Amino acid sequence: MSKERHSIILAAGLGTRMKSSKPKVLHEILGRTLLGHVLTSVGSIRPDRRIVVVGAAADQVTSYLEESFPSAETAFQAEQNGTGHAVRVAMDAVADLQGTVVVTVGDAPLIRPETFQAILETHEATGNAATVLTAVVPDPTGFGRIVRGENGEVLRNVEHRDASEAERSIREINSGMYAFDADALREALSRLKSDNDQGEEYLTDVLQILREAERPIGAHVVDDPTEVLGCNNRAQLAELSAIMRDRINEGLMLDGVTIEDPATTWIDATVSVGRDVTVHPGCQLKGATAVDSGAEIGPDSTLVDTIVDADAKVIRTHADQARIGVEATVGPFAHLRPGSTVGGSGKAGAFVEMKGATLGEGSKAAHLSYLGDVTVGTNANIGCGVIVANYDGVKKYHSEIGDGVFIGCDSTLVSPVNVKSGTYVAAGSVVTEDVEPGDLAVARARQRNIEGWVERKRPGTVTAKAADEALRDEHEPGE
Numbered sequence: 001m002s003k004e005r006h007s008i009i010l011a012a013g014l015g016t017r018m019k020s021s022k023p024k025v026l027h028e029i030l031g032r033t034l035l036g037h038v039l040t041s042v043g044s045i046r047p048d049r050r051i052v053v054v055g056a057a058a059d060q061v062t063s064y065l066e067e068s069f070p071s072a073e074t075a076f077q078a079e080q081n082g083t084g085h086a087v088r089v090a091m092d093a094v095a096d097l098q099g100t101v102v103v104t105v106g107d108a109p110l111i112r113p114e115t116f117q118a119i120l121e122t123h124e125a126t127g128n129a130a131t132v133l134t135a136v137v138p139d140p141t142g143f144g145r146i147v148r149g150e151n152g153e154v155l156r157n158v159e160h161r162d163a164s165e166a167e168r169s170i171r172e173i174n175s176g177m178y179a180f181d182a183d184a185l186r187e188a189l190s191r192l193k194s195d196n197d198q199g200e201e202y203l204t205d206v207l208q209i210l211r212e213a214e215r216p217i218g219a220h221v222v223d224d225p226t227e228v229l230g231c232n233n234r235a236q237l238a239e240l241s242a243i244m245r246d247r248i249n250e251g252l253m254l255d256g257v258t259i260e261d262p263a264t265t266w267i268d269a270t271v272s273v274g275r276d277v278t279v280h281p282g283c284q285l286k287g288a289t290a291v292d293s294g295a296e297i298g299p300d301s302t303l304v305d306t307i308v309d310a311d312a313k314v315i316r317t318h319a320d321q322a323r324i325g326v327e328a329t330v331g332p333f334a335h336l337r338p339g340s341t342v343g344g345s346g347k348a349g350a351f352v353e354m355k356g357a358t359l360g361e362g363s364k365a366a367h368l369s370y371l372g373d374v375t376v377g378t379n380a381n382i383g384c385g386v387i388v389a390n391y392d393g394v395k396k397y398h399s400e401i402g403d404g405v406f407i408g409c410d411s412t413l414v415s416p417v418n419v420k421s422g423t424y425v426a427a428g429s430v431v432t433e434d435v436e437p438g439d440l441a442v443a444r445a446r447q448r449n450i451e452g453w454v455e456r457k458r459p460g461t462v463t464a465k466a467a468d469e470a471l472r473d474e475h476e477p478g479e
Helices: 034-045 058-068 083-093 113-126 182-189 205-212 234-254 453-457 462-475
Strands: 005-011 049-054 073-076 100-105 130-136 145-148 154-158 172-181 217-221 284-286 302-304 317-320 334-336 347-350 353-355 364-367 370-372 374-376 387-389 399-401 412-414
Touching: 005 034, 005 083, 034 049, 034 058, 034 100, 034 113, 049 058, 049 083, 058 073, 073 083, 083 182, 100 113, 100 182, 113 130, 113 172, 113 217, 130 205, 154 205, 154 217, 172 182, 182 205, 205 217, 334 347, 370 374, 453 462
Parallel strands: 005 049, 005 100, 049 073, 130 217, 284 302, 302 317, 317 334, 334 353, 347 364, 353 370, 370 387, 374 399, 387 412
Antiparallel strands: 100 172, 130 172, 145 154, 145 172
């Protein structure tokens, strides 16, 4: 029978230094909340139970968990009386926990799944009562130091403010993340005291209690010390975002993606990018975006929850919940709003906006068009300045444009209307009725030129002077 494994995530604090109505752990970097990153990584150990300790703004955190991590449980810490107290609240809430308990903080989004696996393996292989995750850092100021014995064994954790001069020179710090034997943890928590400056129960004191009980304590040193960085304010949030950005971009480049300027390219942890994709400078790929092999993105494009198929090109475009087909071209300065699809080899060109619209395979709207709530068939041509007027001020309506249709420049289709396959619409038309296959729709007033209007109505203007000169030139005999 395999050993039980559980995780406790400490997320009860509001994080007052964030100066936000939103709890700290719900602030986001690269596609997930801080808490979401931690829960995703700790999921690598396949815990039987994931218990999130909530407190300040508990309703917000609980709502988030119900939506994004429904299998997670919560334990409510009514008063934030320290990390030890928080873990005890979780252990009391689920009294039957056995096996190994991994404890981590909810505001350290950079810890990798592999690191949780490594500390768990170290802990279980050595039979420790507790294994603390540590890091060796250039500047340990403010962090608890790991004090080791002559043989390298972990003796205790000492907080910076309580450390001697010699202890402050130690560069190995306590990350605040642990693996515990559940029974040993439960026993040590029952002996915690709050006789300190803050009047709180510290989880770090568990190490000393276990050492005094002659229970084995170990440590796992993380290779990359940035993994254990937490977040207390907006400046640190930006720092963590930049580290994660670089980590994601490096991983993608090693997997065969060309990123021309990693410093200006922001790709969420939730995004999928295939091989031989090229990402030009100034791009943001967010949410559930997926880019298939050979596609070219940017420069200066933002894709949110958007699918880009193989070999497509997306240039200076904002796309949200859209689909861009194989070898399609979008942009520059295009806006694909939710529900928009550009079919294979199709084109939504410069200053084209689409909303709830589909351009079929090979169809093109080259520039300066608005396509709202319309389905366009294959190999159609949408001329410059075409508008599908889908909204009457109260309701929105859907229109259909068939295969091989040619819509002339500066035309307006007043929805709902059906321009059937194999039809033409003359430039400048306002189409309000269906157009049958093979027909040409002409819906514009007949031109009328009013002779002498400029001279009568605009005398003395630049236009009048130009007209007078043109008329003289026409009436003077040629050389």
